Amino acid sequence: MRAFIALLPPAAITEELDGFLEPRQEALADRAQWRWTRSEQRHLTLAFLPELEEWREEELIAAGEAWAERSRPVQLALRGAGAFPDPGEARVLWAAVAEPDPGSLASWAMALRSLASRSGVRVDGTRFTPHLTLARSIGRPQAAGHLLQALDTLHTSTWRAEEVCLIRSELGQGPGGTPRYTVRHTWSLS
Template sequence: MRAFLAVVPPPQVVDALLDHVGPRRDALAAEGLWRWTRPEHLHLTLAFLPDLAEWREEELLESGAGYAARQDPLELRLVGAGAFPDPGGARVLWAGVEESVPGTLGSWSKGLRAVASHAGAGVDGTRFSPHVTVARASGRPHPAGHLLQALDTLRTPPWRAEEVVLIGSHLGQGPGGTPRYETRHTWEIGSS
């Protein structure tokens, strides 16, 4: 199973993000250059698990609960925008993440990747960069500098990250051939 460990923004933050992105998304809809992330898919990935065997999931759940319980909740806010790999030829548009304690999300990512690896899950080794994906290029990369200038003023209300979620990703099973996400488990941060 494809899965990921993530922090999911609360509804009021998703609404603020959508209010900010909406006019740009609507203005560009006719061009069809971008596939905008559905609201229920907005999340901050801490660890991507391209191959989580179901029989390994129970060990991951136990280890993940212990790891999450030892962490402290963190205040987050979505701010600014960027593109991967770069604004001149963007495949992904994203909202940036501001942390009340800089570096904490990177530490969580590293710790959760280690937990998942120890539980026997395949773990993606891509360098961690805290972000929430808001759109993907349809087809080839597109210049996005003008769009990023408009999105860069984003600043959502802050929220307290108190949970890490294990989400299963079922490719092609959602509306229009998008993935279908399934929340498999939620761990409370700082529950020890």
């Protein structure tokens, strides 16, 4: 199965983000160029697992439990925006994640990728950049400088990330051909 390990923003942060995005989506973005991420699908990916064999899931969950027992919650907020691969030819618009103790999420991502690999799970090896995807270009890359200027004023409340989830992703199975995400397990941090 296709899966990922991620943090889910709390409902209050999702509502703040929706309130911030709504007027900007309508005023700035041509709907024919961008597909905006639905509120319930927003997440901060720590490890992408393109092929998690179901029989390895139990071992991964057990390894995640051991990691969660050693890990402490962190304070996070959304601050500003960016684009992948770059603003001139963007495929993805994202909200930047601010952490008072920089590097915590990078160390979590490294640890979770490592434990998944040790559990026999193939892990995508792309460089970790803490972000929350806001929109994807439809078709070819798009110039996004004007969008980033409008999104750069994003500044949410701080929240305490206390849980990490293993989430199954079924491409094209959600509304309008979007992915369907199902939480398979939640690890609570001590």
